[in-house]
Amino acid sequence: MSQNQTPRPTESELEILQILWEYGPSSVRFVNDKLNEEREVGYTTTLKLMQIMADKGLARRNTENRTHIYEAAAGESDTQQRLLNRFLDRAFKGSAMKMVMQALGNHKTSPEELDEIKALIRRIESEKD
Amino acid sequence: MSQNQTPRPTESELEILQILWEYGPSSVRFVNDKLNEEREVGYTTTLKLMQIMADKGLARRNTENRTHIYEAAAGESDTQQRLLNRFLDRAFKGSAMKMVMQALGNHKTSPEELDEIKALIRRIESEKD
Protein backbone atom coordinates (compact mmCIF):
# COMPACT_ATOMS: atom_id res chain seq x y z
CA MET A 1 0.00 0.00 0.00
CA SER A 2 1.40 3.34 -0.95
CA GLN A 3 0.86 6.72 0.64
CA ASN A 4 -2.22 8.76 -0.04
CA GLN A 5 -2.10 11.87 -2.14
CA THR A 6 -0.44 14.91 -0.59
CA PRO A 7 -2.98 16.89 1.40
CA ARG A 8 -4.37 20.27 0.46
CA PRO A 9 -2.10 23.08 1.67
CA THR A 10 -3.42 25.83 3.91
CA GLU A 11 -3.01 29.43 2.80
CA SER A 12 0.25 29.94 4.65
CA GLU A 13 1.58 26.68 3.37
CA LEU A 14 0.65 27.65 -0.15
CA GLU A 15 2.56 30.90 0.25
CA ILE A 16 5.65 28.89 1.14
CA LEU A 17 5.08 26.44 -1.69
CA GLN A 18 5.02 29.34 -4.14
CA ILE A 19 8.51 30.25 -3.01
CA LEU A 20 9.75 26.68 -3.20
CA TRP A 21 8.32 26.33 -6.70
CA GLU A 22 9.86 29.57 -7.86
CA TYR A 23 13.32 29.20 -6.36
CA GLY A 24 13.67 25.46 -5.94
CA PRO A 25 14.99 23.68 -2.82
CA SER A 26 15.56 26.28 -0.12
CA SER A 27 16.49 26.76 3.50
CA VAL A 28 14.11 28.07 6.12
CA ARG A 29 16.18 31.24 6.29
CA PHE A 30 15.78 31.86 2.59
CA VAL A 31 12.04 31.25 2.61
CA ASN A 32 11.60 33.42 5.67
CA ASP A 33 13.51 36.27 4.03
CA LYS A 34 11.30 36.02 0.95
CA LEU A 35 8.17 36.05 3.07
CA ASN A 36 9.43 39.09 4.91
CA GLU A 37 9.64 41.01 1.66
CA GLU A 38 5.86 40.93 1.76
CA ARG A 39 4.99 41.06 5.44
CA GLU A 40 6.61 40.51 8.82
CA VAL A 41 6.90 36.86 9.85
CA GLY A 42 9.01 35.50 12.69
CA TYR A 43 11.71 33.01 11.80
CA THR A 44 10.42 30.28 14.08
CA THR A 45 6.97 30.74 12.63
CA THR A 46 8.25 29.91 9.18
CA LEU A 47 10.36 27.08 10.59
CA LYS A 48 7.37 25.53 12.32
CA LEU A 49 5.22 25.80 9.22
CA MET A 50 7.86 24.12 7.09
CA GLN A 51 8.30 21.37 9.65
CA ILE A 52 4.57 20.77 9.57
CA MET A 53 4.68 20.72 5.79
CA ALA A 54 7.36 18.04 5.94
CA ASP A 55 5.22 16.07 8.41
CA LYS A 56 2.17 16.32 6.18
CA GLY A 57 4.10 15.32 3.12
CA LEU A 58 3.70 18.68 1.40
CA ALA A 59 7.46 19.14 1.40
CA ARG A 60 10.50 16.91 1.54
CA ARG A 61 13.58 17.90 3.43
CA ASN A 62 17.22 17.04 3.34
CA THR A 63 18.59 16.93 6.87
CA GLU A 64 22.12 15.86 6.06
CA ASN A 65 23.53 19.25 6.81
CA ARG A 66 22.84 21.47 9.75
CA THR A 67 20.77 23.77 7.59
CA HIS A 68 17.90 21.65 6.33
CA ILE A 69 16.85 22.12 2.74
CA TYR A 70 13.18 21.84 1.84
CA GLU A 71 11.55 21.25 -1.50
CA ALA A 72 7.95 21.05 -2.64
CA ALA A 73 6.68 17.48 -2.77
CA ALA A 74 4.06 18.10 -5.45
CA GLY A 75 4.38 20.06 -8.66
CA GLU A 76 2.91 23.51 -9.08
CA SER A 77 0.49 22.56 -11.85
CA ASP A 78 -0.75 19.47 -10.07
CA THR A 79 -1.41 21.45 -6.94
CA GLN A 80 -3.06 24.27 -8.83
CA GLN A 81 -5.28 21.80 -10.60
CA ARG A 82 -6.41 20.27 -7.33
CA LEU A 83 -7.02 23.63 -5.72
CA LEU A 84 -8.85 24.83 -8.78
CA ASN A 85 -11.17 21.85 -8.82
CA ARG A 86 -12.07 22.39 -5.22
CA PHE A 87 -12.55 26.10 -5.62
CA LEU A 88 -14.68 25.52 -8.65
CA ASP A 89 -16.98 23.22 -6.71
CA ARG A 90 -17.33 25.52 -3.73
CA ALA A 91 -17.63 28.90 -5.37
CA PHE A 92 -19.05 28.07 -8.78
CA LYS A 93 -20.87 24.82 -8.11
CA GLY A 94 -18.48 23.11 -10.46
CA SER A 95 -19.13 25.28 -13.50
CA ALA A 96 -15.74 25.93 -15.05
CA MET A 97 -17.50 27.92 -17.72
CA LYS A 98 -19.01 30.42 -15.34
CA MET A 99 -15.66 30.90 -13.71
CA VAL A 100 -13.78 31.35 -16.94
CA MET A 101 -16.34 33.88 -18.08
CA GLN A 102 -15.95 35.80 -14.84
CA ALA A 103 -12.19 35.69 -15.10
CA LEU A 104 -12.10 36.81 -18.70
CA GLY A 105 -14.84 39.34 -18.23
CA ASN A 106 -13.45 41.23 -15.29
CA HIS A 107 -9.73 40.90 -15.68
CA LYS A 108 -8.57 43.14 -18.44
CA THR A 109 -6.97 40.51 -20.61
CA SER A 110 -4.44 41.58 -23.21
CA PRO A 111 -4.95 40.82 -26.92
CA GLU A 112 -1.97 38.49 -26.83
CA GLU A 113 -3.51 36.53 -24.01
CA LEU A 114 -6.81 36.33 -25.81
CA ASP A 115 -4.93 34.97 -28.81
CA GLU A 116 -3.36 32.33 -26.60
CA ILE A 117 -6.73 31.27 -25.34
CA LYS A 118 -8.10 31.12 -28.85
CA ALA A 119 -5.19 28.92 -29.84
CA LEU A 120 -5.91 26.64 -26.89
CA ILE A 121 -9.56 26.40 -27.86
CA ARG A 122 -8.60 25.48 -31.41
CA ARG A 123 -6.32 22.80 -30.04
CA ILE A 124 -9.07 21.38 -27.84
CA GLU A 125 -11.55 21.43 -30.69
CA SER A 126 -9.19 19.60 -33.05
CA GLU A 127 -8.41 16.96 -30.44
CA LYS A 128 -11.98 15.74 -30.80
CA ASP A 129 -11.44 12.50 -32.76
CA MET B 1 -18.98 56.79 7.63
CA SER B 2 -20.56 53.77 6.07
CA GLN B 3 -19.95 50.09 6.69
CA ASN B 4 -17.05 48.28 5.14
CA GLN B 5 -17.56 45.75 2.39
CA THR B 6 -19.11 42.45 3.42
CA PRO B 7 -16.38 40.09 4.63
CA ARG B 8 -15.22 36.99 2.84
CA PRO B 9 -17.43 33.98 3.70
CA THR B 10 -15.90 30.83 5.14
CA GLU B 11 -16.53 27.54 3.38
CA SER B 12 -19.55 26.66 5.48
CA GLU B 13 -20.94 30.11 5.07
CA LEU B 14 -20.48 29.90 1.34
CA GLU B 15 -22.41 26.65 1.31
CA ILE B 16 -25.31 28.44 2.96
CA LEU B 17 -25.03 31.43 0.66
CA GLN B 18 -25.36 29.09 -2.32
CA ILE B 19 -28.71 27.98 -0.97
CA LEU B 20 -29.86 31.52 -0.26
CA TRP B 21 -28.87 32.58 -3.77
CA GLU B 22 -30.63 29.66 -5.35
CA TYR B 23 -33.87 29.73 -3.38
CA GLY B 24 -34.05 33.30 -2.16
CA PRO B 25 -34.92 34.39 1.40
CA SER B 26 -35.23 31.29 3.57
CA SER B 27 -35.71 30.08 7.10
CA VAL B 28 -33.06 28.23 9.06
CA ARG B 29 -35.20 25.10 8.84
CA PHE B 30 -35.27 25.27 5.06
CA VAL B 31 -31.55 25.85 4.74
CA ASN B 32 -30.80 23.08 7.20
CA ASP B 33 -32.99 20.67 5.26
CA LYS B 34 -31.19 21.55 2.04
CA LEU B 35 -27.81 21.05 3.69
CA ASN B 36 -28.94 17.70 5.00
CA GLU B 37 -29.62 16.51 1.48
CA GLU B 38 -25.85 16.54 1.10
CA ARG B 39 -24.54 15.63 4.54
CA GLU B 40 -25.70 15.47 8.14
CA VAL B 41 -25.73 18.81 9.92
CA GLY B 42 -27.41 19.57 13.24
CA TYR B 43 -30.13 22.19 13.24
CA THR B 44 -28.48 24.37 15.85
CA THR B 45 -25.24 24.23 13.90
CA THR B 46 -26.93 25.77 10.90
CA LEU B 47 -28.76 28.25 13.11
CA LYS B 48 -25.53 29.37 14.72
CA LEU B 49 -23.80 29.77 11.39
CA MET B 50 -26.63 31.85 10.01
CA GLN B 51 -26.67 34.03 13.12
CA ILE B 52 -22.96 34.61 12.69
CA MET B 53 -23.54 35.45 9.06
CA ALA B 54 -26.10 38.04 10.08
CA ASP B 55 -23.61 39.46 12.61
CA LYS B 56 -20.87 39.67 10.02
CA GLY B 57 -23.14 41.28 7.50
CA LEU B 58 -23.07 38.36 5.09
CA ALA B 59 -26.80 37.92 5.47
CA ARG B 60 -29.73 40.07 6.43
CA ARG B 61 -32.57 38.73 8.47
CA ASN B 62 -36.16 39.62 9.04
CA THR B 63 -37.10 39.01 12.66
CA GLU B 64 -40.66 40.24 12.53
CA ASN B 65 -42.06 36.76 12.75
CA ARG B 66 -41.07 34.00 15.07
CA THR B 67 -39.35 32.18 12.24
CA HIS B 68 -36.60 34.48 11.09
CA ILE B 69 -36.02 34.78 7.36
CA TYR B 70 -32.49 35.20 6.07
CA GLU B 71 -31.27 36.47 2.74
CA ALA B 72 -27.83 36.88 1.21
CA ALA B 73 -26.50 40.41 1.66
CA ALA B 74 -24.25 40.35 -1.40
CA GLY B 75 -25.02 39.09 -4.89
CA GLU B 76 -23.69 35.81 -6.20
CA SER B 77 -21.60 37.32 -8.99
CA ASP B 78 -20.09 39.99 -6.76
CA THR B 79 -19.10 37.40 -4.22
CA GLN B 80 -17.74 35.04 -6.85
CA GLN B 81 -15.71 37.84 -8.31
CA ARG B 82 -14.16 38.67 -4.96
CA LEU B 83 -13.44 35.06 -4.15
CA LEU B 84 -12.00 34.52 -7.60
CA ASN B 85 -9.64 37.48 -7.29
CA ARG B 86 -8.35 36.23 -4.01
CA PHE B 87 -7.97 32.68 -5.20
CA LEU B 88 -6.18 33.91 -8.29
CA ASP B 89 -3.66 35.79 -6.18
CA ARG B 90 -3.00 32.93 -3.81
CA ALA B 91 -2.93 29.97 -6.13
CA PHE B 92 -1.92 31.51 -9.44
CA LYS B 93 0.00 34.58 -8.31
CA GLY B 94 -2.64 36.70 -9.97
CA SER B 95 -2.35 35.24 -13.44
CA ALA B 96 -5.90 34.87 -14.71
CA MET B 97 -4.50 33.49 -17.93
CA LYS B 98 -2.74 30.58 -16.30
CA MET B 99 -5.87 29.72 -14.42
CA VAL B 100 -8.13 29.91 -17.43
CA MET B 101 -5.76 27.72 -19.37
CA GLN B 102 -5.76 25.16 -16.56
CA ALA B 103 -9.52 25.27 -16.31
CA LEU B 104 -10.06 24.88 -20.04
CA GLY B 105 -7.31 22.33 -20.41
CA ASN B 106 -8.35 19.89 -17.76
CA HIS B 107 -12.09 20.23 -17.60
CA LYS B 108 -13.68 18.52 -20.48
CA THR B 109 -15.47 21.52 -21.87
CA SER B 110 -18.30 20.95 -24.29
CA PRO B 111 -18.23 22.37 -27.83
CA GLU B 112 -21.15 24.61 -26.93
CA GLU B 113 -19.27 26.04 -24.00
CA LEU B 114 -16.21 26.61 -26.13
CA ASP B 115 -18.42 28.50 -28.56
CA GLU B 116 -19.69 30.64 -25.72
CA ILE B 117 -16.18 31.49 -24.72
CA LYS B 118 -15.25 32.31 -28.27
CA ALA B 119 -18.22 34.63 -28.43
CA LEU B 120 -17.11 36.31 -25.21
CA ILE B 121 -13.61 36.77 -26.58
CA ARG B 122 -15.00 38.37 -29.73
CA ARG B 123 -17.04 40.68 -27.57
CA ILE B 124 -14.02 41.69 -25.54
CA GLU B 125 -11.95 42.23 -28.65
CA SER B 126 -14.54 44.44 -30.24
CA GLU B 127 -14.94 46.50 -27.11
CA LYS B 128 -11.45 47.83 -27.68
CA ASP B 129 -12.16 51.37 -28.83
Next chain:
DNA sequence: TTGTTTTTACGAATGCTTTCGTATATACTT
Protein backbone atom coordinates in the same frame (compact mmCIF):
# COMPACT_ATOMS: atom_id res chain seq x y z
C1' DT C 1 -54.64 24.38 30.90
C1' DT C 2 -51.06 21.14 30.17
C1' DG C 3 -47.94 18.97 27.39
C1' DT C 4 -45.55 18.79 22.85
C1' DT C 5 -43.19 20.88 19.06
C1' DT C 6 -40.60 24.49 16.99
C1' DT C 7 -37.79 28.23 17.30
C1' DT C 8 -34.11 31.41 18.92
C1' DA C 9 -30.26 32.41 22.16
C1' DC C 10 -26.21 31.42 24.49
C1' DG C 11 -22.12 29.31 25.77
C1' DA C 12 -18.83 26.09 25.57
C1' DA C 13 -16.04 22.17 23.51
C1' DT C 14 -13.33 20.70 19.65
C1' DG C 15 -10.21 21.03 16.14
C1' DC C 16 -7.26 23.34 12.99
C1' DT C 17 -4.01 27.18 11.71
C1' DT C 18 -0.84 30.51 12.94
C1' DT C 19 2.41 32.58 15.92
C1' DC C 20 6.08 32.66 18.91
C1' DG C 21 8.92 31.87 23.38
C1' DT C 22 12.34 29.00 25.19
C1' DA C 23 15.70 25.37 25.16
C1' DT C 24 19.33 23.06 23.01
C1' DA C 25 22.71 21.97 19.55
C1' DT C 26 26.00 23.35 16.13
C1' DA C 27 29.06 26.37 13.82
C1' DC C 28 31.77 30.47 13.61
C1' DT C 29 34.94 34.32 15.57
C1' DT C 30 38.42 36.28 18.25
Next chain:
DNA sequence: AAGTATATACGAAAGCATTCGTAAAAACAA
Protein backbone atom coordinates in the same frame (compact mmCIF):
# COMPACT_ATOMS: atom_id res chain seq x y z
C1' DA D 1 38.48 28.36 24.94
C1' DA D 2 34.80 31.66 25.38
C1' DG D 3 31.45 34.20 23.42
C1' DT D 4 28.33 35.08 19.59
C1' DA D 5 25.40 33.87 15.85
C1' DT D 6 22.51 30.54 13.61
C1' DA D 7 19.98 26.41 13.42
C1' DT D 8 16.42 22.90 14.93
C1' DA D 9 12.98 21.06 18.30
C1' DC D 10 9.24 21.44 21.22
C1' DG D 11 5.34 23.09 23.40
C1' DA D 12 1.95 26.13 24.18
C1' DA D 13 -0.90 30.31 23.44
C1' DA D 14 -4.07 32.78 20.50
C1' DG D 15 -7.38 33.05 16.97
C1' DC D 16 -10.88 31.37 14.17
C1' DA D 17 -14.35 27.94 12.30
C1' DT D 18 -17.37 24.38 13.36
C1' DT D 19 -20.36 21.68 16.15
C1' DC D 20 -23.63 20.93 19.46
C1' DG D 21 -25.93 20.77 24.28
C1' DT D 22 -29.05 23.19 27.06
C1' DA D 23 -32.26 26.72 28.20
C1' DA D 24 -35.90 29.77 27.36
C1' DA D 25 -39.61 31.58 24.60
C1' DA D 26 -43.40 31.04 21.46
C1' DA D 27 -46.83 28.46 19.00
C1' DC D 28 -49.71 24.62 18.69
C1' DA D 29 -52.60 20.46 20.12
C1' DA D 30 -55.21 17.71 23.32
